[in-house]
Amino acid sequence: MSPQAPKAHGWDEGAASERTLLAWERTAIASLAVAALVVRAGIVYSLLGLAIPIAAVLVLASVGEWLFSLRIYGEREQVGETGAVAHERVHAVLVGITLIAAAGSAALSIIR
Amino acid sequence: MTEDVTTHTEPDRAEPTKRGRLREALRRLRPDLDVGKAPDPRFTLANERTFLAWARTGLALIGGGLVAAQVLRFGLGGAHLLVAIPAILLGGLIAIAGYVQWEVNERAMRLGQPLTYSPLVRLLAVGIAVLAVISIVLVVISAAVR
Numbered sequence: 001m002s003p004q005a006p007k008a009h010g011w012d013e014g015a016a017s018e019r020t021l022l023a024w025e026r027t028a029i030a031s032l033a034v035a036a037l038v039v040r041a042g043i044v045y046s047l048l049g050l051a052i053p054i055a056a057v058l059v060l061a062s063v064g065e066w067l068f069s070l071r072i073y074g075e076r077e078q079v080g081e082t083g084a085v086a087h088e089r090v091h092a093v094l095v096g097i098t099l100i101a102a103a104g105s106a107a108l109s110i111i112r
Numbered sequence: 113m114t115e116d117v118t119t120h121t122e123p124d125r126a127e128p129t130k131r132g133r134l135r136e137a138l139r140r141l142r143p144d145l146d147v148g149k150a151p152d153p154r155f156t157l158a159n160e161r162t163f164l165a166w167a168r169t170g171l172a173l174i175g176g177g178l179v180a181a182q183v184l185r186f187g188l189g190g191a192h193l194l195v196a197i198p199a200i201l202l203g204g205l206i207a208i209a210g211y212v213q214w215e216v217n218e219r220a221m222r223l224g225q226p227l228t229y230s231p232l233v234r235l236l237a238v239g240i241a242v243l244a245v246i247s248i249v250l251v252v253i254s255a256a257v258r
Binding site: 016017019020023024026027030031033037040044072084085087091092094095098099101102106110112 | 145150153154156157158160161163164165167168170171172174175177178179181182193196197200201203204207208210211214215218
């Protein structure tokens with residue numbers, strides 16, 4: 001039995017959206033990992049008052065990233081017709097959260 | 113020749129509120145991507161994934177710096193900070209530069225211009241090389257002191 005020939009599509013039927021969803025989910029996992037390291041540093045240095053707010057921001061960010069990944073995947077049919085949306089605000093927020101994590105991590109390392 | 117002088121009265125404009133000024137400032141910060149035409153959605157999504165890959169690289173460097181601060185012991189006072197702090201700073205810098213590169217690429221694609229080479233690759237390579245050199249020097253000095 002010969003395999004069924006693939007249908008010709010102008011748009012790749014969501015594969016690009018799926019890869020983008022996975023990229024957002026990997027970013028969410030990375031945010032969670034950094035949050036865990038921040039909490040560990042807070043426990044080791046007895047600086048939980050500083051570590052917990054930073055970790056909370058990172059955990060909330062990871063939840064937001066996961067939810068946003070689902071939204072991107074939900075846009076896949078619309079994307080094929082009207083073009084992909086540039087999510088500049090979400091990207092700027094992600095950079096801001098990364099900078100908060102960097103500042104908090106530097107503070108935890110120096111203050112210890 | 114006589115000059116036609118007309119007097120205009122400025123319409124009364126309400127003073128912008130604090131929230132209005134904040135909104136205006138945020139609008140100015142927002143990249144102007146309303147140019148050209150929307151590119152193939154696959155390209156926009158690929159650009160987004162590249163940005164996310166750089167953001168994860170930044171997070172990994174921040175996490176690595178944090179671990180270096182907790183784990184490394186050279187027996188030289190605060191020498192471990194010479195590894196930890198540059199790694200954390202590099203992580204933050206890469207997150208910002210990744211965003212700027214994403215915006216540059218998005219604009220170029222919308223305008224049908226060729227994409228520029230990313231300076232991020234060089235920044236990351238040089239940054240990691242510098243961290244490696246600092247680590248080697250600290251390890252050698254630490255071994256010599258003991």
